[in-house]
Each structure stands twice: as C-alpha cells, then as structure tokens.
Amino acid sequence: MTDEAIKTIDEKIKHSREREGKYLTFVLAGEEYGIGILKVREIIGMMTITTVPQTPLYVKGVINLRGKVIPVMDLRLKFSMAAMEYTERTCIIVVEITGPMRKIPMGILVDSVSEVLNIKATDIEETPNFGNKLETEYILGMAKTGGGVKILLDIDKVLNNEELTALERAA
Amino acid sequence: MDYEKISNLVDRMASDFLFLSSRELDIPTAGVFLNTLESILAVAGQLRLPPIQKVVTAVNHLLEQIIMDNVRDKTSGFDSFERGISLMQEIVRDYQQKEVCEHEDAVNRYIKNISDLTGYQPPGTLAAAEESAMPATEAPALKTVTPILQEQDEGLLRDFITESFEYIEQIEVNILNLEQNPEDKEFINAIFRPFHSIKGVASFLNLDTIRDLAHSLENLLDKARNGELQVTAAIIDVILDGADALKSLIVQVRDKLDGKTDAAEREDLTQLLERIHRLDKGLDLEPAPKLVGEILLDDGMITKDALKEGLKASADNPGKKLGETLISEGLATPKQVTRALRKQAEHISDTSTIRVDTRKLDDMIDMVGELVITQTMIQQDISNQLTTDRNLMRNIAQLFRITSGLQRATTSLRMIPIKQAFQRMSRLIRDLAKDSGKSITVELVGEDTEIDRNMVDEIYNPLVHLVRNAVDHGLEVPAARIAAGKDEKGVIKLKAYHRGGNIVIEISDDGGGLKPDKILKKALNNSLIQDGEALTEQEIYRLILLPGLSTAEKITDVSGRGVGMDVVKQAVDRLRGKIEISSSPGRGTTFTTSFPLTMAIIDGMIVKVGRQRYILPTTAIRQAIRPTRESCTNVVGKGELVSVMGALLPLMRLSELFTVQTDPKDPWESIVVVMEGNGRAKGLMVDEILGKAEVVIKSLGDALKNIKGIAGGAILGDGQIGLIIDTEGLFNLSESIS
Numbered sequence: 001m002t003d004e005a006i007k008t009i010d011e012k013i014k015h016s017r018e019r020e021g022k023y024l025t026f027v028l029a030g031e032e033y034g035i036g037i038l039k040v041r042e043i044i045g046m047m048t049i050t051t052v053p054q055t056p057l058y059v060k061g062v063i064n065l066r067g068k069v070i071p072v073m074d075l076r077l078k079f080s081m082a083a084m085e086y087t088e089r090t091c092i093i094v095v096e097i098t099g100p101m102r103k104i105p106m107g108i109l110v111d112s113v114s115e116v117l118n119i120k121a122t123d124i125e126e127t128p129n130f131g132n133k134l135e136t137e138y139i140l141g142m143a144k145t146g147g148g149v150k151i152l153l154d155i156d157k158v159l160n161n162e163e164l165t166a167l168e169r170a171a
Numbered sequence: 172m173d174y175e176k177i178s179n180l181v182d183r184m185a186s187d188f189l190f191l192s193s194r195e196l197d198i199p200t201a202g203v204f205l206n207t208l209e210s211i212l213a214v215a216g217q218l219r220l221p222p223i224q225k226v227v228t229a230v231n232h233l234l235e236q237i238i239m240d241n242v243r244d245k246t247s248g249f250d251s252f253e254r255g256i257s258l259m260q261e262i263v264r265d266y267q268q269k270e271v272c273e274h275e276d277a278v279n280r281y282i283k284n285i286s287d288l289t290g291y292q293p294p295g296t297l298a299a300a301e302e303s304a305m306p307a308t309e310a311p312a313l314k315t316v317t318p319i320l321q322e323q324d325e326g327l328l329r330d331f332i333t334e335s336f337e338y339i340e341q342i343e344v345n346i347l348n349l350e351q352n353p354e355d356k357e358f359i360n361a362i363f364r365p366f367h368s369i370k371g372v373a374s375f376l377n378l379d380t381i382r383d384l385a386h387s388l389e390n391l392l393d394k395a396r397n398g399e400l401q402v403t404a405a406i407i408d409v410i411l412d413g414a415d416a417l418k419s420l421i422v423q424v425r426d427k428l429d430g431k432t433d434a435a436e437r438e439d440l441t442q443l444l445e446r447i448h449r450l451d452k453g454l455d456l457e458p459a460p461k462l463v464g465e466i467l468l469d470d471g472m473i474t475k476d477a478l479k480e481g482l483k484a485s486a487d488n489p490g491k492k493l494g495e496t497l498i499s500e501g502l503a504t505p506k507q508v509t510r511a512l513r514k515q516a517e518h519i520s521d522t523s524t525i526r527v528d529t530r531k532l533d534d535m536i537d538m539v540g541e542l543v544i545t546q547t548m549i550q551q552d553i554s555n556q557l558t559t560d561r562n563l564m565r566n567i568a569q570l571f572r573i574t575s576g577l578q579r580a581t582t583s584l585r586m587i588p589i590k591q592a593f594q595r596m597s598r599l600i601r602d603l604a605k606d607s608g609k610s611i612t613v614e615l616v617g618e619d620t621e622i623d624r625n626m627v628d629e630i631y632n633p634l635v636h637l638v639r640n641a642v643d644h645g646l647e648v649p650a651a652r653i654a655a656g657k658d659e660k661g662v663i664k665l666k667a668y669h670r671g672g673n674i675v676i677e678i679s680d681d682g683g684g685l686k687p688d689k690i691l692k693k694a695l696n697n698s699l700i701q702d703g704e705a706l707t708e709q710e711i712y713r714l715i716l717l718p719g720l721s722t723a724e725k726i727t728d729v730s731g732r733g734v735g736m737d738v739v740k741q742a743v744d745r746l747r748g749k750i751e752i753s754s755s756p757g758r759g760t761t762f763t764t765s766f767p768l769t770m771a772i773i774d775g776m777i778v779k780v781g782r783q784r785y786i787l788p789t790t791a792i793r794q795a796i797r798p799t800r801e802s803c804t805n806v807v808g809k810g811e812l813v814s815v816m817g818a819l820l821p822l823m824r825l826s827e828l829f830t831v832q833t834d835p836k837d838p839w840e841s842i843v844v845v846m847e848g849n850g851r852a853k854g855l856m857v858d859e860i861l862g863k864a865e866v867v868i869k870s871l872g873d874a875l876k877n878i879k880g881i882a883g884g885a886i887l888g889d890g891q892i893g894l895i896i897d898t899e900g901l902f903n904l905s906e907s908i909s
Contacts, residue, residue: 022205024198024238037202043240050892051783052871053829054878062871062884064892067537069869069884097874104873116235118209159874 019140020121025150026093026110029081032150033110034117034143039155041094041105043113046086063107065094072107078158084111098156108155117150119143124152174267177214177223180207181259182429188256189336195245196252201234204252208234211259222262222272228294229285230255236289244288251284264430328428331372335421338365342414346407353402362410363392369417381420384440387447388413394451409446416443467503467511477502529624532584536771539581540867543574544890585769586621589667589674592631593618596638600663603642610649610660611642620667622674623769626746630676630766633742637678637762638663640735645680645760655757657681672865674768679761685754687711712752716740744849746770747790773868773885777893778844778857780825781833784893785857786866786885791898793845793852795860800839813838813854815845822854823905828880833858848898853905864888868895880904 023034024043049061049072058077062069072092077083089112097104124141138157143150184207191200208231215223233242233251242248258281262272272278285291342365349358370385388410394400467473473481481497497503550567558564597613604611622630646652646661653659666677687708694700694714706714718737743750748766767773775786776795794815802814803822811822822843826833836858843854866885870876882897 022202022209037205037238038199040198040202042198043238048891050884050894051831052875052878052881052894053831054880055875059875062875062892064886064890067541067886069871069886069892071872071874099873102873106872106874113239116205116238118205 019124019152020119023117023119023143023150023152024093025114025117026091027112027114028075028079028110029084032114032148034119034150034152035093035095035155036152037116039095039097041096044092044094044107046088046090046092046109060109063092065105065107068105070094070105070107072109073159074109075158076109076111087111095155097159106159117143117145119145119150119152174218174263177211177218177220178263178267178430180211180214181256181263183207184211185256185260185429188253196234196237196249198238201238205231205234220262220266220272222274222278223259225278225293226255226259226262226281229282229291230259232291233285233289236291242289248288251281251288254284255281260429267430325428327376328424331376331378332421332425332428334372335369335417338369339414339418339421341365342410346410346414349402350404350407356396359392359396359402363389363396366392378420378424380440381417381424384413384417384420384444387444387451391447391451400450406450409443409450412443413447416440467497467507473497473503473507527584529585532581535584536581536867539574539578540886541890543578544886544888546570546574547888548890582769582772583621585623585625585771587624587627588619589622589627589676590618592627592634593665593667595631596635596665599635600638600642603639607642608648609642609646611646612660612662614662614664614666616664616666617668620669620674621768622766623771626674626766626768626770629746629770630748630764633739633746633764634676634678636735636739636742637764638665641678641680641682641760641762645682647683651683655683669768670765672768672774673765675763675765677761677763679759681759684756684758684760685712685715685752686756690714709752712754715752716750747773747788771867772865773895774863774865775885775895776844776863777861777887778825778842779859779861780829780857781831783829783831784861784887784891785825786864786893786895787844787846787855788882788896788898789863791846791848791896793847795842795844797841798838798843798854800837803838811838813843815843815854818852820845820852820854821905822856823901824856826856826858828901828904828908846898846901848902851902853902855901866893866895 022037024037024040025032025034027033044065047063049063051061052059052071055061058073058075060072060074060077062071074083086109091110091113092107093110093113094105094107097106123144125144127136127139127141129136138154140152140154143152184204187203187207196204208227212224212227212231215227230252233248233255236242237245237248237252258274258277262274262278265272265274282291282293286293342362345358345361349355349362352358366385366389370382370389373379373382373385391400391406392410395402395406400406468475468478477497481502498505498508550571553563553567593615597615600611600613641663646663647655649659652661662681664677664679666679668675690711691700691706691714694717695702699714699717700706715736716739740750743764743766746766747770748764751763752760753763754760773786774789776789776792778785778787796815798813798815804812804814804819806812811824812819813822814820822838825831836856838854838856841856841858842860843856844860846853846855864887866887868883868885871878871881871884880897880901880903882895882900884892885895887893
C-alpha cells in the first residue's frame with residue numbers, strides 16, 4: 001500500500017472515531033435522528049413561543065428559558081417536512097450552536113425524544129450520495145443500530161453560516 | 172493483570188465528580204460521564220471483570236434516565252450515581268490488591284437500588300451469567316483474611332477526607348465574609364472552628380503535617396479572635412493559602428488510599444509555616460490605615476513639631492480628636508484636615524469592594540426576575556385555593572417583601588456614582604480653558620449620584636459636547652466679562668441628581684446666554700421656520716437642536732463646525748433621554764439633560780395584537796385614541812390616514828407590519844397609538860391596550876438581532892415574552908413596505 005493510501009485510511013478511521021460516542025435520539029416525521037450528547041444543554045417540554053416577525057418560517061420565535069431569551073426553530077420546517085400540530089410529546093431540545101462569533105443557545109422543536117444511545121465508530125456509515133439536490137453537509141453519518149438506521153446530525157451545520165448571518169441581519 | 176488503565180479511568184471519573192459545582196447533573200456533564208463509562212466498560216470487558224461491568228451498566232442506565240428526566244427524585248439519583256462511582260473504585264482497588272472482588276453483595280445491593288429508582292432490568296438477569304456465579308461463591312471465604320484494623324482505618328480516613336473538604340469549603344466561604352467585616356468575631360469563629368476540627372481528627376489519625384498546619388493557622392485565628400491581632404489582608408491571604416495547602420495535603424492522602432503511587436511531590440510547607448509564624452508574632456503586618464497626623468505630615472501640610480504639639484494638646488483633651496485640636500490650635504486649616512480625612516477614608520474603602528464579572532451580575536438579575544415571576548404565580552395559585560391559613564398568608568407576604576428587596580439590591584449592583592465621568596469632564600474643561608485663553612472655575616454638585624455602569628459611557632459623549640459648547644460659546648472672553656461687570660473667571664457647573672426614575676444632569680455656564688433674535692434670524696435664513704411664526708422663548712431655544720443651525724460666529728476647533736447640537740439631540744434621543752434649555756441674557760445658559768438610570772429597563776405600554784403582546788416605549792408615545800369613523804381616510808394606493816387633533820397622520824397596522832394573525836378590523840374598532848420618533852409622528856393600530864409596565868430589556872440573542880422594528884424582548888408578568896417595539900425601525904419598516 002502506498003503511504004498516500006495509508007494516510008487516507010488513517011484519516012478515515014480518525015474521522016469515524018471522532019463521531020463515536022453518546023447521542024440523544026429523537027423522532028421527526030417517523031425517522032430517528034441523533035445529536036451528539038455534548039451539544040445538548042437540556043430537554044424541556046413544549047412551552048408558549050412568542051413569534052418574531054420577519055424571520056424565516058422555521059424560526060418559530062423565542063422562549064423564556066429561566067430568564068434568558070432564546071430562539072426556537074422547528075426542525076420539521078427546517079428540513080422542509082410537513083408541519084404538524086404540537087402534541088404533549090413535542091419537545092424542545094436546547095442545544096448550543098457554534099456560531100461565527102460565539103456559541104449560540106437555541107431550542108429545536110422535535111416530535112419526541114427517544115433515548116440516549118452509544119454509537120460505535122464501526123456502526124457509523126458515511127452519508128450516501130443522494131445526488132446534488134440534497135444538502136447532506138449537516139449529516140455526520142448514518143448509524144446502524146438494533147432498531148434501524150439513525151441519522152446523525154451535525155447541529156452546528158444544520159444552520160449553516162450563511163443562514164446564521166442571514167438570521168443576524170434578518171430583514 | 173494490568174489494572175492501571177481501568178483504575179485511572181475510574182479515578183478520573185471520581186475526580187470529575189468531585190469537581191461538580193452543584194449537586195445536579197446537566198446533560199453535557201452527564202454526557203462526559205457516559206463516555207467515560209463506555210471506556211471503562213470496554214476495558215472491563217477486556218480484563219473480564221464482571222462486577223465492574225455490572226456496576227457500569229447500571230450506572231450507565233441511571234445516567235441515561237437522568238438525562239431523559241425519568242428520575243423523579245433528583246437527589247437520590249445523584250446520590251446513587253455517587254455511590255456507583257465509589258463502588259467501582261472499591262472493586263478496582265480490590266482487584267489491584269488481591270486480584271478478586273469481594274463486593275458481590277454490594278454490587279447486587281447497588282443494582283437493586285438502581286432498579287428501585289428507575290425500573291432498571293440488568294441484562295442477563297434470567298440467564299444468570301456463569302461468570303458472576305463463580306466469585307460469588309468464593310468471596311465469603313476470602314473476606315475473613317482482610318485485616319480488620321486496616322479496613323477501619325481506611326473508613327475513618329475516608330470520612331476524614333470528605334469532612335475536611337466540607338470544612339475547607341466552610342472556611343473559604345466565611346473568609347470572604349471576614350474580608351468584608353474584619354472586625355466581626357462571628358466570622359473569625361466560623362473559620363476557627365473548622366480548622367480546629369481538622370486538627371483534632373488529623374492528630375487522631377496521625378496525619379502530622381496536616382495537624383501542624385491546621386494547628387498554626389488555628390493559633391493565628393485564636394489571636395485574632397482575642398483581639399491580639401488585627402485581621403489584615405495579609406492574614407486573610409495566609410489563611411487562604413493555608414486552606415489550599417491543607418486541601419492538597421488531603422488530596423494526597425486520598426490518592427494514597429486510592430493506590431495512586433504517582434502522587435504529586437510533597438509540597439514544601441516550610442515557607443507557608445514561616446509566613447504564619449511571622450504574622451503570629453506580629454511581624455509583617457500590613458500597615459493599618461494611616462493616621463490623620465501622618466497623612467498631614469506626608470503631604471507636607473504641617474511640620475513635625477506642629478504635629479507633636481497637636482498630639483500633646485489632643486492628649487490633654489481626650490474628648491477631642493486630633494483633627495479638631497489641630498484646627499483649634501491653628502496648626503492646620505480645616506480644609507487640610509478634611510482632605511486628610513478623605514484620604515484616610517479612601518484607603519479604608521478600597522478594601523471593601525470586589526470586582527465581579529458583569530455577566531455574573533446579569534445572570535443574577537435574570538434569576539431574580541424569574542424568582543419574582545414564579546412567586547407571583549404561587550401567590551395567585553394560593554389565592555385561587557381560597558385558603559384562610561393566616562400564617563401562610565403572612566409568610567407569603569414576607570417572602571414578597573424579601574424578593575422585591577432582593578430585586579432592588581440586584582439592580583443597584585450595576586450602579587456606580589457619576590463621579591468619575593464628572594472628574595474626566597472637569598479635567599477636559601481645564602484643558603479647554605487653557606487652549607481658549609479663558610479662565611474657568613468648575614463646580615461639581617452631586618458627584619455621588621448613581622447611574623448604570625453601561626449608561627455612564629453612553630452619556631459621556633453627548634455631555635462632553637455640551638461642555639465644549641459651554642466653554643467655547645457659552646462663556647465670554649475675560650475682557651468681555653470684565654466689561655459686563657462680571658468676575659473675570661467664568662463658572663461652569665455640572666450638577667447631577669435623581670428625579671423620578673431618571674438621572675438629571677445640568678450643565679450650566681454664567682456666560683452671555685443665548686440670543687433669541689440671532690437664532691431666529693439664522694433659522695429664517697436657513698428656512699427652518701416660516702416667517703411670522705409665533706414661537707415662545709423655549710421653542711426658539713430648542714431651534715438650536717435642529718440640524719443646520721449653529722450660532723457660533725467663529726468656527727473653532729473646539730466645538731467643531733456646523734455639526735453640533737443636533738448630534739447631541741440625536742444621541743440623547745437614542746438613549747431615551749430628554750434635553751431642556753434655559754437661558755437668560757447676560758446671566759448664562761443651562762442645559763438640563765435627563766436620562767433613564769439604566770438602559771436595561773424600559774418604561775412601556777403593553778399592547779395586544781391578535782394573540783401577541785408588544786411593548787411600546789413610553790417615551791415614544793404621544794397619546795392613544797379610539798378614532799371616529801370620520802377621522803379615518805384611505806388614500807387609494809398610498810395608505811391610510813388618521814386625523815388626530817387636526818393633524819393627518821399615516822396609519823400603520825401592526826398586524827400587517829409583523830404579519831400577525833388577527834381578525835381584520837377597521838381603525839374605528841381598534842385603538843390607535845400616536846407614536847413619535849425623530850420628528851415624525853404616525854398612528855399605530857393595535858387591538859387593545861393591556862397596561863403599563865417597567866420591563867427589563869433582553870436581547871433576542873445573536874441569532875435574532877437587528878430585526879427591523881424590534882428592540883428586544885421582555886419577560887412579562889406571566890413568564891412569557893413580549894417583543895419591545897423600536898419606533899424608528901417600525902417607521903422605516905412601514906415606509907419600505909408601502
């Protein structure tokens with residue numbers, strides 16, 4: 001094997017090692033998704049959201065999290081899925097997104113939270129190429145577990161920098 | 172077998188646990204523990220250590236349940252986690268020493284405990300793994316071998332370690348109190364006692380180094396308690412260092428117990444002990460606040476002989492203080508003595524302040540705000556239950572008083588006296604005076620008036636502009652002053668005081684005053700006003716705040732050219748402030764500015780549109796009306812107009828601007844709030860006015876800043892968020908839409 005090839009393999013192993021770990025899984029339109037547990041600040045039930053004008057549709061508004069005002073986005077709408085009535089299982093997962101300037105706390109609305117899963121590097125597969133149409137940048141990989149395939153999200157990239165900047169400018 | 176790796180992992184977890192700041196697990200921390208547990212499980216699998224595997228799986232489950240918020244009783248969940256960690260430590264240590272585990276019972280008890288707490292089903296409970304059966308039978312036989320004494324000792328040591336950490340924590344807390352109240356015997360006692368307890372147990376357990384250190388610190392405190400020593404910063408430092416040293420000594424003991432051989436090198440305590448000793452003997456003491464006499468002497472106000480004389484006279488008159496004697500004997504002037512006294516006071520007050528990160532303050536203010544909201548909710552719940560328990564009602568009322576006091580106290584934490592800004596300005600005036608060849612006396616009044624820390628910087632620039640103006644245009648040149656029969660020296664007075672919720676800052680000069688005819692002429696020339704308008708004196712003065720009007724005949728580099736008062740006006744407006752001008756010919760001009768005490772709080776009117784509530788800043792509201800059908804006109808293609816007191820104002824529908832879902836209404840069915848901003852006025856149509864409120868302004872966060880028409884959010888009385896309207900932005904938005 002050439003050095004070059006060994007290097008790529010090494011990097012690949014390193015890459016998958018980095019993704020290994022604990023994930024909080026949740027359901028969105030029947031599919032299971034996962035977010036790295038270290039990104040999650042807390043999970044709270046549905047609460048009244050104050051709508052903020054002139055923001056993209058997926059920004060549902062702001063909530064009062066113990067005296068701090070934080071924005072909430074509906075992940076269904078962000079992923080262009082059909083909107084759904086909120087039920088008692090609807091949850092807000094408060095995550096910390098690494099923005100262009102600093103860390104931004106943000107709530108994401110999901111259908112329901114499932115469990116905490118340990119996902120091994122060997123269980124993670126690269127995101128298949130869906131063709132150019134689909135943005136897959138925010139997918140870390142697909143995890144095969146006993147219960148099926150879970151889509152691991154890179155929550156920092158779900159809102160990419162342009163969108164964060166656009167949100168900042170929001171006009 | 173090599174147990175080092177697993178022992179390191181378990182110990183790391185234990186130390187992470189020890190450093191948790193609160194007795195609650197947040198998700199990221201629990202996540203870190205989960206990852207460590209995973210590694211432990213992997214290593215335990217390689218080494219084939221079933222008891223560890225069992226405990227790890229149980230702890231793992233427990234943590235997951237805590238994250239998912241399925242554990243009702245948070246404290247016992249946390250306690251179980253703690254027990255799990257120490258159980259793992261014990262098992263690993265057993266393996267290291269004896270290659271067997273003797274804790275099978277404890278493991279089973281632990282797993283039982285977890286299942287009670289979370290309904291946990293250990294894997295393979297039915298298939299009774301053969302691995303676990305083996306040690307279970309062997310264990311009891313081996314147990315008797317362990318020397319009983321050693322085990323007892325170990326238990327005692329562990330208790331000692333936990334206790335000591337608590338004691339040290341007490342010391343640390345109380346020493347901060349002591350620093351603020353060095354005279355308070357209660358605080359000295361509160362520090363003395365824990366040292367004493369540590370000493371006692373340490374000597375019982377033959378931990379000589381710890382005993383000696385605790386003993387010498389105790390001695391030092393004893394002297395302070397008896398008043399033989401004064402508590403100074405040096406003493407506080409040495410006690411803190413001593414507590415740190417004790418802590419690291421105790422950590423060493425723990426590491427030894429845990430079988431860590433690579434424990435850090437022994438710390439050299441000789442230096443610390445020497446410091447304690449010197450302080451104990453009264454050496455190295457920090458100078459006590461200087462005596463008034465010394466200060467006077469140092470500043471060369473009085474001679475040594477004069478001081479001696481004064482001291483003697485003062486000794487003859489025990490009722491009198493040195494300062495008084497010096498004055499009455501004519502050895503020093505009252506001014507000199509007061510100055511010296513002030514210096515002395517400054518020295519003392521230096522030690523009683525601490526610096527705090529403003530973010531911590533903000534967090535605290537947030538939390539207190541939430542406390543008030545929660546309390547209001549509880550109060551409502553109780554009154555809904557029609558209880559007649561008078562005791563409960565009395566306690567609730569007391570709680571209410573305490574929280575509102577707490578809220579006042581937290582907001583006042585951000586306040587600082589305006590003194591510094593005033594002093595900077597008076598220095599500036601002196602410099603400007605030199606440049607312009609005028610001689611000026613500066614008078615400062617109300618320097619101690621308090622204002623929000625952030626506000627000081629904001630108001631500084633407009634104020635400087637006013638001061639420059641006063642020096643440059645307000646005061647006449649000395650020759651003109653003499654000709655007018657005034658003192659050659661001009662006076663500029665800066666005065667600050669509180670009025671209502673505002674801070675008022677007056678900047679006055681005793682110069683020539685404004686000249687209304689000149690202002691009028693200029694305004695007419697620049698067609699800022701129409702000929703023949705009847706203006707009151709006040710209105711004429713206010714003309715100088717308009718852009719494009721500067722009455723200065725000479726352009727100087729002090730007050731700039733042309734740009735001037737309009738900039739000040741804008742800055743004041745932006746800070747939600749007001750500016751008033753009064754002037755009398757030949758006697759001078761006074762600019763009275765008033766600002767809110769803080770930018771963090773806004774006085775607003777809560778309005779409702781659809782199901783959303785918004786807050787309109789009171790400063791931007793002129794009036795609120797319910798228009799008649801006749802007063803509303805719709806100019807096709809241009810927009811709606813409403814006539815208010817004879818003026819036709821453009822009508823904005825908030826529901827349209829912010830696309831709020833609401834039933835379509837006509838203006839005469841709703842309420843129109845007349846808003847003013849930057850010289851324009853518009854009517855804003857809302858459904859309902861809910862009331863007035865003082866709210867704390869919160870940013871919507873980095874992700875949602877700079878939204879047109881919105882200045883921020885505020886947490887309303889029911890804990891929900893209302894958006895605060897930015898008048899300027901809303902006007903611009905309405906124009907860009909139509």
